[in-house]
Amino acid sequence: MKRTDCYDQNTNGIVVMVEPYSQTEQRNLVIYRILDANLDRAREGLRIIEEWCRFGLNNAQLTGECKGMRQELANWHTAELRAARNTLGDPGTDLTHPQEEQRANIKSLLQANFCRVEEAMRVLEEYGKLYNPNMGKALKQMRYRVYTLESNLMGYQRHQLLLRSHLYLVTSPTDKLLEIVEAALKGGLTLVQYRDKNVDDAVRLQQAQKLRQLCHTYNAIFIINDRVDIALAVDADGVHLGQQDMPIAVARQLLGPHRLIGRSTTNVDEMQRAIKEGADYIGVGPVYETPTKEGKPAAGLEYVSYVAKNCSIPWFAIGGIDPNNINDVIDAGAKRVAVVRGIMQAEQPTLVTQYFLSQLNRIQPDPDHPYVESNYYPDQW
Numbered sequence: 001m002k003r004t005d006c007y008d009q010n011t012n013g014i015v016v017m018v019e020p021y022s023q024t025e026q027r028n029l030v031i032y033r034i035l036d037a038n039l040d041r042a043r044e045g046l047r048i049i050e051e052w053c054r055f056g057l058n059n060a061q062l063t064g065e066c067k068g069m070r071q072e073l074a075n076w077h078t079a080e081l082r083a084a085r086n087t088l089g090d091p092g093t094d095l096t097h098p099q100e101e102q103r104a105n106i107k108s109l110l111q112a113n114f115c116r117v118e119e120a121m122r123v124l125e126e127y128g129k130l131y132n133p134n135m136g137k138a139l140k141q142m143r144y145r146v147y148t149l150e151s152n153l154m155g156y157q158r159h160q161l162l163l164r165s166h167l168y169l170v171t172s173p174t175d176k177l178l179e180i181v182e183a184a185l186k187g188g189l190t191l192v193q194y195r196d197k198n199v200d201d202a203v204r205l206q207q208a209q210k211l212r213q214l215c216h217t218y219n220a221i222f223i224i225n226d227r228v229d230i231a232l233a234v235d236a237d238g239v240h241l242g243q244q245d246m247p248i249a250v251a252r253q254l255l256g257p258h259r260l261i262g263r264s265t266t267n268v269d270e271m272q273r274a275i276k277e278g279a280d281y282i283g284v285g286p287v288y289e290t291p292t293k294e295g296k297p298a299a300g301l302e303y304v305s306y307v308a309k310n311c312s313i314p315w316f317a318i319g320g321i322d323p324n325n326i327n328d329v330i331d332a333g334a335k336r337v338a339v340v341r342g343i344m345q346a347e348q349p350t351l352v353t354q355y356f357l358s359q360l361n362r363i364q365p366d367p368d369h370p371y372v373e374s375n376y377y378p379d380q381w
């Protein structure tokens, strides 16, 4: 029912008339309510994401993007739409899903809110078409901006975690694969590469899936050795490519801008090329000869020292590194190391991981370090 104020000539006064809404008016009211509720929902979700970009990441660009979209939504939120609100009569206000009551970490909180914003924008796009033809178009564009924001934010977080990862476990085949990797994750490991050169793809895929799940439970980055297809199939964080593997440019096209690509290097030329081609990090070695990569000559500590002085991207010394020689590698300038046997064959993988990390974390941050890091810590992510 709607109220209409009328002037009554007989009594010289205002009377309130109550008359039913027409069918069109009723339909419009429903549309206004839908738009009003979803404009609120989209803005709230964006605000939650914006707060993390601002306070968690100190990232002005991502913060600005959220704010810009919130303001654009506010412009669509007209008085007419707000006036249609009927909170008391809305059966949806009391409905919550148990998953909304708790969030495991920042990542799932952000994912849930991206989902909420994208859903709300889809509703606004569809019902908006019945309200104002421009609204449908504008909301469609904004929904794509949200997808881009999500991809940029997730990529940024991943890269930040790479910068904070000083120890890299490259796995070797074993019946206790998951057990050992989990033990290392418990010791504080945040970067894992799945490497098995001699296994059927069906098994490789299965193991990669399980490892990815495990790593993400511990908020660690999960990389696949050699195989871009497997990385995509299991939604890994990236791929590690050697000099004989796929070119970085091709992998980048397949993986998109936000997944990580690592490249092995054994000399200065390879290092410079990897940087130029857009690798996110490089492997540097083998520092020492190693049975894990039989027949490959050592690049030596001189190469480590060169890279320490000349490399502008994160790099991991690799090859023959163990608890006895890690300090020699650190003395040569390494801040990050990758190991296979050092953890995979350790009697106590958690303890040895903690030992490696304690040695690597002793190194003071370089004040001239070129990487920009935010104040977020991986265990919060």
Ligand SMILES: Cc1ncc(COP(=O)(O)OP(=O)(O)O)c(N)n1
Residues within 6 Å of the ligand: 168, 170, 193, 195, 197, 225, 226, 240, 241, 242, 243, 244, 245, 262, 263, 264, 265, 282, 283, 284, 316, 318, 338
């Ligand atoms: C971190 C890291 N560095 C180097 C390698 C070696 O890669 P590649 O030269 O392609 O040799 P394989 O590992 O494929 O035998 C790596 N895997 N990880």
Ligand SMILES: Cc1ncsc1CCOP(=O)(O)O
Residues within 6 Å of the ligand: 170, 264, 285, 286, 287, 290, 291, 292, 293, 318, 319, 320, 321, 338, 339, 340, 341, 342
């Ligand atoms: C994969 C790889 N690439 C260069 S050295 C190496 C193996 C390192 O293994 P380990 O840590 O057991 O010496």
Ligand SMILES: [Mg+2]
Residues within 6 Å of the ligand: 225, 226, 240, 241, 242, 245
């Ligand atoms: Mg390889």
